[in-house]
Amino acid sequence: MTTINNKHVLITGGASGIGRLLVLRCAEMGAAVTILDVDEAGARAAAAEAADRGPGPVRAFACDVGDREQVAARAAEVLAAQGPVDILVNNAGVVSGKPLLELSDEHIERTFRVNTLALYWTTKAFLPAMVARGSGHIVTVASAAGLIGSPRETDYAASKFAAVGFNEALRMELKRSAPGVKTTVVRPFYVDTGMFAGVKTRFPLLLPILKEGAVTERILRAIQHDTPQIDMPWMVRTLPLMRMLPVWALDGLADFFGITVAMDEFTGRETPAS
Numbered sequence: 093m094t095t096i097n098n099k100h101v102l103i104t105g106g107a108s109g110i111g112r113l114l115v116l117r118c119a120e121m122g123a124a125v126t127i128l129d130v131d132e133a134g135a136r137a138a139a140a141e142a143a144d145r146g147p148g149p150v151r152a153f154a155c156d157v158g159d160r161e162q163v164a165a166r167a168a169e170v171l172a173a174q175g176p177v178d179i180l181v182n183n184a185g186v187v188s189g190k191p192l193l194e195l196s197d198e199h200i201e202r203t204f205r206v207n208t209l210a211l212y213w214t215t216k217a218f219l220p221a222m223v224a225r226g227s228g229h230i231v232t233v234a235s236a237a238g239l240i241g242s243p244r245e246t247d248y249a250a251s252k253f254a255a256v257g258f259n260e261a262l263r264m265e266l267k268r269s270a271p272g273v274k275t276t277v278v279r280p281f282y283v284d285t286g287m288f289a290g291v292k293t294r295f296p297l298l299l300p301i302l303k304e305g306a307v308t309e310r311i312l313r314a315i316q317h318d319t320p321q322i323d324m325p326w327m328v329r330t331l332p333l334m335r336m337l338p339v340w341a342l343d344g345l346a347d348f349f350g351i352t353v354a355m356d357e358f359t360g361r362e363t364p365a366s
């Protein structure tokens with residue numbers, strides 16, 4: 093069991109979507125909360141809202157988690173301000189949503205910096221204190237796109253496959269070297285945060301667009317119960333089995349379930365970088 097009350101929880105990407113809801117709920121549950129986000133205004137707004145909901149301090153830091161030097165600098169400030177992190181939620185993420193030949197080199201690099209490399213920088217910053225104290229929890233918010241690729245996701249899916257591999261290797265390392273430090277990987281289908289605005293599902297009963305509140309609550313339960321893996325909805329659990337099929341059958345199932353056309357009307361959130 094990992095309790096959240098009285099713990100120091102650091103959430104990347106806490107200005108928006110799932111990260112913002114995690115910030116609010118962790119504050120309500122009595123945690124001290126730290127946010128790292130590129131969206132400084134959004135992070136400050138989330139911190140102010142969260143501070144009204146719980147007893148612990150809530151701090152917001154402007155930080156591009158894909159930038160190794162920024163993470164190191166912010167980590168030193170975080171440790172000085174609030175001490176070691178008990179629960180690290182690697183949640184910040186970006187999506188480009190374009191076919192490969194329309195993706196700029198900058199988009200591709202950004203996707204890997206934020207969705208993959210950031211996992212290394214934040215975990216290297218905050219894991220040592222967890223190992224030293226023999227307890228802690230690291231959450232990797234990956235995606236069902238870390239289990240199956242689809243059109244318009246060459247950068248996103250590859251970055252999330254890497255995130256899934258990062259978590260798996262880290263989990264096995266920690267079981268041997270620091271068994272008190274737990275991990276959780278989160279592999280949701282699309283979520284209604286706006287990040288994937290325009291995405292469609294062919295079978296909403298089997299593969300619903302998930303509610304951000306429901307995903308947030310599952311993540312919190314997984315932390316509390318040391319659950320190593322969350323796949324949402326349950327259909328996502330069948331993907332590793334589907335991968336045992338010949339490629340033509342896997343691709344046929346992806347067509348049948350509408351996975352290959354889900355991103356056809358993707359617009360995403362309007363941002364200057366998109």
Ligand SMILES: NC(=O)c1ccc[n+]([C@@H]2O[C@H](COP(=O)([O-])OP(=O)(O)OC[C@H]3O[C@@H](n4cnc5c(N)ncnc54)[C@H](OP(=O)(O)O)[C@@H]3O)[C@@H](O)[C@H]2O)c1
Nearest residue numbers: 105108109110129130131156157184185235282283285287
């Ligand atoms: N939404 C989905 O359908 C879905 C499905 C599966 C998995 N996921 C994963 O779930 C996580 C959260 O997604 P969400 O839907 O809640 O996204 P969201 O609403 O867009 O929130 C992501 C937050 O991360 C911030 N961010 C982006 N780049 C950053 C950087 N370099 N450094 C620090 N913060 C950065 C964003 O700031 P800006 O707004 O300024 O970019 C935003 O505040 C992501 O890892 C995503 O890949 C999402």
